[in-house]
Amino acid sequence: MKYAIETFDLTKRYGNFVAVDALDLKVKNKSIFGFLGPNGAGKTTTIKMLTCLIPPTSGTAQVSGFDIIKSPDEVRQKIGMVPQLVSLYGDLTARENAELCADYYGMPRDLKEQRINELMELVDIKYAENKLIRQMSGGQRQKVSVVASLVHQPDILFLDEPTIGLDPTTKSVLWELIDELNQKGHTIILCSHDMYEVDMLCDHIGIINLGKLAAFDTPQGLKDSILTKNDNKASNVGEIVRELEESEIISHPSFSRLKTIVNKSEIDNAREMSLMISNSDSELIKRLYQIPSVLEIETHPSGRLTFKLANTENAVTQVISVVMETGGNITSISTKDPSLEDVFTKVTAKKVKKEEAGE
Ligand SMILES: Nc1ncnc2c1ncn2[C@@H]1O[C@H](COP(=O)(O)OP(=O)(O)O)[C@@H](O)[C@H]1O
Numbered sequence: 001m002k003y004a005i006e007t008f009d010l011t012k013r014y015g016n017f018v019a020v021d022a023l024d025l026k027v028k029n030k031s032i033f034g035f036l037g038p039n040g041a042g043k044t045t046t047i048k049m050l051t052c053l054i055p056p057t058s059g060t061a062q063v064s065g066f067d068i069i070k071s072p073d074e075v076r077q078k079i080g081m082v083p084q085l086v087s088l089y090g091d092l093t094a095r096e097n098a099e100l101c102a103d104y105y106g107m108p109r110d111l112k113e114q115r116i117n118e119l120m121e122l123v124d125i126k127y128a129e130n131k132l133i134r135q136m137s138g139g140q141r142q143k144v145s146v147v148a149s150l151v152h153q154p155d156i157l158f159l160d161e162p163t164i165g166l167d168p169t170t171k172s173v174l175w176e177l178i179d180e181l182n183q184k185g186h187t188i189i190l191c192s193h194d195m196y197e198v199d200m201l202c203d204h205i206g207i208i209n210l211g212k213l214a215a216f217d218t219p220q221g222l223k224d225s226i227l228t229k230n231d232n233k234a235s236n237v238g239e240i241v242r243e244l245e246e247s248e249i250i251s252h253p254s255f256s257r258l259k260t261i262v263n264k265s266e267i268d269n270a271r272e273m274s275l276m277i278s279n280s281d282s283e284l285i286k287r288l289y290q291i292p293s294v295l296e297i298e299t300h301p302s303g304r305l306t307f308k309l310a311n312t313e314n315a316v317t318q319v320i321s322v323v324m325e326t327g328g329n330i331t332s333i334s335t336k337d338p339s340l341e342d343v344f345t346k347v348t349a350k351k352v353k354k355e356e357a358g359e
């Protein structure tokens with residue numbers, strides 16, 4: 001089985017409102033998939049359909065090899081769910097809650113006890129097994145919730161904002177746990193608004209907006225996708241503008257306007273790099289401008305040069321080679337790529353605008 005989850009035109013309507021709109025999504029088996037999207041985008045609705053809590057209006061999905069419409073009982077055996085609002089019984093102990101879950105799946109007594117012990121040790125909550133849920137901290141409850149969702153050894157674990165409101169230490173314990181579960185062969189579906197969490201943990205990320213999949217890629221792929229491509233047309237225009245500028249024959253006010261437009265479109269999403277060079281001079285700057293991927297260089301009195309680079313594979317190497325060839329002495333280097341947050345903002349904002357324009 002290649003995909004843990006595969007959806008086919010999966011759609012959910014509430015009256016005339018389309019909450020999930022013909023979603024086609026593939027999640028590789030044994031991967032960690034991050035599901036991102038603004039509030040109301042359709043994440044929970046999608047997860048509810050995939051976990052057989054609500055039926056789709058049309059379309060369907062295969063979850064761990066079973067169809068959610070034809071074989072919901074088989075699907076339920078294959079999945080575990082840690083909901084956003086912990087759904088444990090407050091007046092029962094941690095252990096009693098886990099046992100209740102195991103009983104729901106009809107697990108034999110010996111296996112049940114063994115699994116619960118193993119899992120409680122894995123997430124480090126065994127010490128509190130006889131404590132009432134309502135007397136536990138948020139982090140402790142979340143751990144019990146993970147134990148309860150895993151007793152029946154599901155292939156796929158759905159986690160809806162599992163670390164929201166947890167302190168940094170408990171958060172990183174849960175991150176380690178998610179990673180460990182994945183290494184043991186569980187596929188993880190992680191809904192989250194924490195960009196750092198998703199960036200660090202996930203193999204692939206889907207960004208859903210207005211019920212549609214707006215982007216799908218690896219975290220790095222998503223970040224690269226918003227960088228300026230080394231698009232020949234754009235760089236050529238940029239180059240001509242720079243040549244004209246260097247020839248110093250241009251004084252018309254339209255020229256500076258043109259320059260601003262060209263620079264802005266190219267530079268908005270450029271990769272940034274900063275070099276500290278102890279002996280930079282105008283000759284070096286001139287040489288650096290000849291590199292096609294260099295869109296802009298800012299010089300600072302301290303000797304720092306800040307670059308805007310087009311997204312070519314070797315842009316950074318080229319800049320450094322030129323500096324070294326001309327005997328430049330680099331004392332520090334830093335680069336800044338777009339963050340997942342930049343991708344999120346861009347992808348979701350664009351779609352809203354399109355929708356408003358009635359496309
Ligand atoms: N039972 C329901 N009846 C009507 N509308 C609903 C219902 N459940 C969800 N919605 C609507 O569907 C959209 C998607 O909701 P949801 O999947 O919960 O979004 P997300 O989890 O991405 O924040 C929202 O606009 C929400 O108001």
Ligand SMILES: [Mg+2]
Nearest residue numbers: 040043044045
């Ligand atoms: Mg939700």
